[in-house]
Amino acid sequence: MPKTMRAARFHQHGGREVLRLEQVPLPQPGAGEVRIRVQACALNWLDVGIRRGPKFGAVPLPLTTGVDTCGLIDALGAGVSGWQIGDAVTLYSLVTCGICEFCRAGEVTVCPRHEIIGEHRDGGLADYMLAPARNLIAKPASLSAVETAALPVVSKTAWHMLITVARLQAGETVFIPGAGGGVASMGIQIAKHAGATVIASSSSAEKMAKARALGADHVVNYQEADWVEQVLAATGGRGVDVAQDLVGAATWADSLRTLARNGRMVVCGSHSGTHFDLSIPQMYHRQLSILGANGGSYNELCRVLDLAGKGVLRPVIDRVLPLSQISEGHRILEEHDHFGKVVIKIA
Numbered sequence: 634m635p636k637t638m639r640a641a642r643f644h645q646h647g648g649r650e651v652l653r654l655e656q657v658p659l660p661q662p663g664a665g666e667v668r669i670r671v672q673a674c675a676l677n678w679l680d681v682g683i684r685r686g687p688k689f690g691a692v693p694l695p696l697t698t699g700v701d702t703c704g705l706i707d708a709l710g711a712g713v714s715g716w717q718i719g720d721a722v723t724l725y726s727l728v729t730c731g732i733c734e735f736c737r738a739g740e741v742t743v744c745p746r747h748e749i750i751g752e753h754r755d756g757g758l759a760d761y762m763l764a765p766a767r768n769l770i771a772k773p774a775s776l777s778a779v780e781t782a783a784l785p786v787v788s789k790t791a792w793h794m795l796i797t798v799a800r801l802q803a804g805e806t807v808f809i810p811g812a813g814g815g816v817a818s819m820g821i822q823i824a825k826h827a828g829a830t831v832i833a834s835s836s837s838a839e840k841m842a843k844a845r846a847l848g849a850d851h852v853v854n855y856q857e858a859d860w861v862e863q864v865l866a867a868t869g870g871r872g873v874d875v876a877q878d879l880v881g882a883a884t885w886a887d888s889l890r891t892l893a894r895n896g897r898m899v900v901c902g903s904h905s906g907t908h909f910d911l912s913i914p915q916m917y918h919r920q921l922s923i924l925g926a927n928g929g930s931y932n933e934l935c936r937v938l939d940l941a942g943k944g945v946l947r948p949v950i951d952r953v954l955p956l957s958q959i960s961e962g963h964r965i966l967e968e969h970d971h972f973g974k975v976v977i978k979i980a
């Protein structure tokens with residue numbers, strides 16, 4: 634075994650210039666952990682946000698991010714059973730306390746003492762990483778490592794938002810903005826699988842065509858001033874039953890305008906701003922609901938990976954880069970220069 638490995642990490646928060654590809658000691662698995670030879674790791678907005686500076690509490694520095702990993706188990710820590718060296722795995726990224734009232738109720742996404750692999754401990758943007766054995770999930774046999782790495786965060790988040798929290802039903806209409814985003818591109822597919830009518834938005838003819846190819850029934854261009862009217866027109870003026878919002882303060886007003894009476898806006902993400910001036914009367918006059926959703930559970934991830942393995946959901950990959958181009962990967966996300974996932978291929 635090598636004694637060192639490559640890791641893409643940063644020692645302080647800041648712009649893309651703080652990202653470094655460094656040689657670091659090979660990590661050794663502790664009790665209950667495995668070491669994974671990473672094959673692929675997808676980027677998420679989380680990687681950019683944590684690099685710039687954490688919004689929700691400090692993170693350890695230096696830090697290797699990377700939440701969506703696929704690889705081969707290459708060492709077992711003490712007490713690990715049920716997994717073998719060589720097994721192809723992906724990860725559930727939330728490490729929960731297991732003993733609070735929420736964990737005991739199975740609502741792990743609101744565990745107050747949770748940690749995220751790739752945020753509070755080193756993640757997969759390295760040749761090797763450590764993970765608790767209880768967070769492992771077998772890679773779907775029909776998918777490659779790159780395809781599998783493109784799935785976990787965005788697919789479990791979209792499922793948790795639309796199916797678990799917003800309770801999207803067959804026959805309902807859903808608005809999914811920014812179709813090129815990872816959660817949106819999975820949300821379109823999940824909503825169609827649930828039997829809903831999907832109205833998506835995007836910013837160019839090329840991305841709008843890709844959204845239609847994923848199954849969107851109507852696609853509007855949000856660069857056009859009257860795009861909300863176009864969404865309403867696509868529903869015969871009624872509005873949508875569910876609107877998904879991942880952007881935050883900049884889009885909440887428009888997302889709420891797309892809703893039908895009794896509509897639900899389901900939210901996860903606030904990178905455009907964290908505070909919003911809300912008209913309270915519209916909430917009760919039109920009987921609207923705002924629903925917060927956080928992440929997704931291990932079981933929800935198993936569900937979406939199973940559907941992906943069967944070809945019902947397909948990973949949406951914009952491009953694949955080597956680890957040496959981690960900074961370029963961050964640029965693509967920051968400039969929204971993508972449709973679907975940017976995946977770093979490591980081995």
Ligand SMILES: [Zn+2]
Binds near residue numbers: 731732735744746747
């Ligand atoms: Zn807990």
